[in-house]
Amino acid sequence: MSAAASLQPGVPGIVEQVATARRRSRVRWRLQFALTWAVLLGLLGFALWASGNINLDFIASAGPYIVQGAWLTLLICISSIALAVVLALIGALGRLSSNPVLNGIASLYVSLVRGTPLLVQIFFVYLALPQLGLTLPVVLGGIVALGFNYGAYMTEIFRAGIQAVPRGQAEAAEALGMPQRLVFRRVVLPQAFRIVIPAIGNDFIAMIKDSSLVYVLGVQELLWRASTLGRRELASLEGLLIAAAVYWGMTIVFSFFQERLERRMARGDR
Amino acid sequence: MTDAALPAHVGDVIVRATGIEKYFDDNHVLRGIDLEVRQREAVMIVGRSGSGKTTLLRCLNFLEEPTVGSVWIDGVEVAADPLHARDRRHQEQIRQIRLRAGMLFQEFNLFPHMSVLDNCIEAPLRVRGEARQRAIERATYYLEVVGLVEKRDEFPARLSGGQKQRVAIARALCMEPKVLLFDEPTSALDPELIGEVLRVMEDLAHSGTTMIVVTHEMHFAREAADRVVFMEDGVIAEQGPPEQILEAPRDERTKRFLRRFLLT
Ligand SMILES: Nc1ncnc2c1ncn2[C@@H]1O[C@H](COP(=O)(O)OP(=O)(O)OP(=O)(O)O)[C@@H](O)[C@H]1O
Ligand SMILES: [Mg+2]
Numbered sequence: 001m002s003a004a005a006s007l008q009p010g011v012p013g014i015v016e017q018v019a020t021a022r023r024r025s026r027v028r029w030r031l032q033f034a035l036t037w038a039v040l041l042g043l044l045g046f047a048l049w050a051s052g053n054i055n056l057d058f059i060a061s062a063g064p065y066i067v068q069g070a071w072l073t074l075l076i077c078i079s080s081i082a083l084a085v086v087l088a089l090i091g092a093l094g095r096l097s098s099n100p101v102l103n104g105i106a107s108l109y110v111s112l113v114r115g116t117p118l119l120v121q122i123f124f125v126y127l128a129l130p131q132l133g134l135t136l137p138v139v140l141g142g143i144v145a146l147g148f149n150y151g152a153y154m155t156e157i158f159r160a161g162i163q164a165v166p167r168g169q170a171e172a173a174e175a176l177g178m179p180q181r182l183v184f185r186r187v188v189l190p191q192a193f194r195i196v197i198p199a200i201g202n203d204f205i206a207m208i209k210d211s212s213l214v215y216v217l218g219v220q221e222l223l224w225r226a227s228t229l230g231r232r233e234l235a236s237l238e239g240l241l242i243a244a245a246v247y248w249g250m251t252i253v254f255s256f257f258q259e260r261l262e263r264r265m266a267r268g269d270r
Numbered sequence: 271m272t273d274a275a276l277p278a279h280v281g282d283v284i285v286r287a288t289g290i291e292k293y294f295d296d297n298h299v300l301r302g303i304d305l306e307v308r309q310r311e312a313v314m315i316v317g318r319s320g321s322g323k324t325t326l327l328r329c330l331n332f333l334e335e336p337t338v339g340s341v342w343i344d345g346v347e348v349a350a351d352p353l354h355a356r357d358r359r360h361q362e363q364i365r366q367i368r369l370r371a372g373m374l375f376q377e378f379n380l381f382p383h384m385s386v387l388d389n390c391i392e393a394p395l396r397v398r399g400e401a402r403q404r405a406i407e408r409a410t411y412y413l414e415v416v417g418l419v420e421k422r423d424e425f426p427a428r429l430s431g432g433q434k435q436r437v438a439i440a441r442a443l444c445m446e447p448k449v450l451l452f453d454e455p456t457s458a459l460d461p462e463l464i465g466e467v468l469r470v471m472e473d474l475a476h477s478g479t480t481m482i483v484v485t486h487e488m489h490f491a492r493e494a495a496d497r498v499v500f501m502e503d504g505v506i507a508e509q510g511p512p513e514q515i516l517e518a519p520r521d522e523r524t525k526r527f528l529r530r531f532l533l534t
Contacts, residue, residue, distance in 0.1 A: 098356070166377075166379075168375060168377050168379040169379060169381065171333055171375070171379065172373075172375060172379035172380075172381070172438075173381075173393075174333065174368065175331055175333065175368055175371075175372070175373035176368070176372075176392075176393035176397065176441070176442070176445060177365050177368040177369040177393060177397045177445065178393060178396065178397055179361075179365060179397075180361070182396055182397070186392065186396065187381055190383045191382065191383055194383065
């Protein structure tokens with residue numbers, strides 16, 4: 001304190017003045033930023049309304065039904081990401097395994113899934129599996145397709161995460177006499193998990209949007225409701241606008257949590 | 271070494287490495303090392319960078335599999351088996367060796383996701399199957415020994431380097447090993463933090479902990495060592511009491527090493 005006092009600059013109160021000015025300019029910046037968004041979105045909405053083609057009755061009557069499709073979208077995403085995490089963990093272990101068969105299986109899985117379009121994989125679950133005698137309920141089929149797809153991408157993320165744990169960590173655990181499995185489960189995996197959590201969050205947000213593809217299975221999620229109702233009532237634009245707004249809203253909400261989580265994890269090693 | 275040269279406080283042989291050789295590909299790093307360490311003895315290994323000190327230490331607990339040779343610690347003997355290094359039986363033998371030899375690293379390697387106390391009780395709980403209460407009591411005791419019992423609930427990220435290394439020492443002691451292996455435990459520390467770690471190590475040495483220490487701290491070696499081992503090019507060039515090796519070396523290579531050391 002005394003050191004700070006002795007360093008007081010010549011102009012009285014200048015430190016506070018600078019702080020206040022900086023705070024003001026920050027508030028002003030945010031206001032202008034928010035205003036820009038509001039104006040642009042307002043213009044877009046006005047243009048749509050002014051075109052006279054927007055069916056407000058449809059939005060009012062079908063809106064709630066479409067919006068409620070978000071619950072199924074969320075359910076699918078949460079289930080799929082959970083499946084993907086499990087597959088990715090197994091896949092990463094395979095990719096890191098010194099066993100050529102396990103490594104081969106895991107690598108083939110990753111290569112096949114990453115080398116083909118998600119939509120093809122969804123159709124595969126929908127059309128090909130029944131030919132093989134396996135018919136899944138559509139929601140489950142969608143979850144399986146999405147989970148398998150994301151699991152392959154996340155396999156690589158998990159593998160990198162496991163490899164990013166410093167070698168010394170496993171060595172310290174081994175030197176304490178811990179057997180391999182314990183070393184992995186208690187020391188390496190928890191640290192790898194912390195490393196990949198932000199990536200899992202990113203994938204979850206991406207999946208909110210990719211999950212729309214399962215509408216081709218007839219899963220009555222957000223996009224299916226919007227497009228089906230929209231087509232029937234000749235209000236496709238309105239339906240899609242509602243769906244787009246809900247997807248957008250969901251990604252904003254989850255991105256917010258994601259950023260907070262990431263910031264919290266970056267702050268302290270706890 | 272003849273018995274006449276042994277200090278009075280040391281006991282029976284507790285570590286015996288025989289004919290250790292190590293190749294990294296075709297780089298012949300250890301060229302036949304025989305080393306015996308007795309109970310309550312403090313052995314300090316010194317030598318030029320690249321002479322194989324770290325490799326030797328890591329071969330003693332098989333963090334590196336030796337190419338040839340065997341290690342015996344307190345009744346358990348494991349022969350190098352580089353062709354079957356990952357076999358279950360061999361791995362289990364190695365684990366028995368590791369239970370008898372605690373290791374301290376240059377980089378401490380505390381588990382960052384566990385509190386200080388959890389770092390200390392993890393292996394006793396899960397490897398030795400100890401009761402939690404018992405493990406906590408012992409951890410508390412050893413944290414007192416290193417002077418950090420008040421930090422038991424902190425996470426490693428909130429400790430200084432010196433404190434981390436002291437916790438790592440407590441963590442190793444909690445497994446009640448027969449010997450502690452130190453690989454340059456202070457070389458990653460800021461100069462002002464080195465003293466607190468060396469003090470703990472010196473106390474341990476004087477209270478009869480068996481230890482093998484790779485170090486560049488010559489002053490510390492002189493104070494705390496019962497024996498200094500000088501390594502050069504993968505062999506033990508000379509060994510003996512610290513006064514002899516550090517002040518009146520006979521081997522040309524040791525002389526050269528020490529001369530340079532004193533100059534820098
Ligand atoms: N994992 C490894 N793979 C290949 N070569 C290695 C490996 N570890 C060590 N070496 C080589 O073995 C030799 C001895 O290294 P070592 O780390 O044992 O020396 P050191 O005496 O501990 O040196 P320093 O005082 O610098 O720590 C060096 O030539 C090094 O390049
Ligand atoms: Mg070294």
